Amino acid sequence: MQLTGTFLDEISHDIPHQNWGPAEWAQDFDSMRAIGIDTVILIRSGHKRWLTYPSEVLVSREGCHRPPHDLVDLFLSLAEERGMDFYFGTYDSGKYWADGRFREEVDLNRAAVDEVWEKYGARAAFKGWYLTQEVSRRTKGIIDLYATMGRHCKSLSGNLPVLISPWIDGAKSVSSYDADIVKTDAISLAEHEAEWGEVMAGISGAVDIVAFQDGHVDFHELPDFLAVNKALADKYGLRCWTNSETFDRDMPIKFLPIKWEKLLLKLEAARQVGVEKAITFEFSHFLSPNSCYPQAHHLYKRYCEYFNIQP
Secondary structure (H helix, E strand, O other): OOEEEEEEOOOOOOOOOOOOOHHHHHHHHHHHHHOOOOEEEEOOOEEOOEEOOOOHHHHHHHOOOOOOOOHHHHHHHHHHHOOOEEEEEOEEOOOOOOOOOHHHHHHHHHHHHHHHHHHHOOOOOEEEEEOOOOOOOOOOOHHHHHHHHHHHHHHHOOOOOEEEOOOOOOOOOOOOOOOOOOOOOOOOHHHHHHHHHHHHHHHEOOEOEEEEEOOOOOOOOHHHHHHHHHHHHHHOOOEEEEEOOOEEOOOOOOOEEOOHHHHHHHHHHHHHHOOOEEEEOOHHHHOOOOOOOHHHHHHHHHHHHHOOOOO
């Protein structure tokens, strides 16, 4: 199983910005395409006051900063030139849904995606939606948020697919701002299955694809969690991808590119359970030959060597 999709982490809160312009992004899209990536997913179109595109809705309603460049337009153009699919990531207020005010988060996002669809919906590369509010558990209100936003995005766009990428509340599920790298109150496999069975039952028909992040459980546990995720997705009519993280959660330095052996182990585990597609968070920082991290350049080389790719 090879990586065929990546998130675009332009609005981040725990990974350093690379300060790329159009030329650097074009070079990186070429590097993505060279290893077979055909899908790019904007992780979020905005977070708190920071935006990827000039949204009149979010500038007026949330006091967001007007960005100097329209990165959504740039990413769509780069994807179109290379025959790639682009998934638009919704807005994360950083406050409403985090405080349990899910209705306010939904109302704001509905207005924003209406604006986005009017502005970019006719673009050839616009192939789907990503609901950026990520959770690991059956958080109160999350089923309604996913279901309401998923249905709205699909009705607006002629049923384009909707993607979510939750994480697993495993031993490595610790805050990026916490010095610890493991915790003791990890979720059990049975609890994960029960909670996500309820979530998937509630979002079936509104969300099309689920791609669980694969870095929050230990490597020996991952095959069992992947198998449960695939079985639940099949049961409730969702497509099952894997979000194979290309950064390492096993070190106190957060975050650096992952060891190649670990990435290979995770991809092989996903292949064995029949996952449809492997995407990653995220190519540009952690796997790209253009990354600010030298370790990423070497990971790209090892990846290409293993899969006999001539970039």
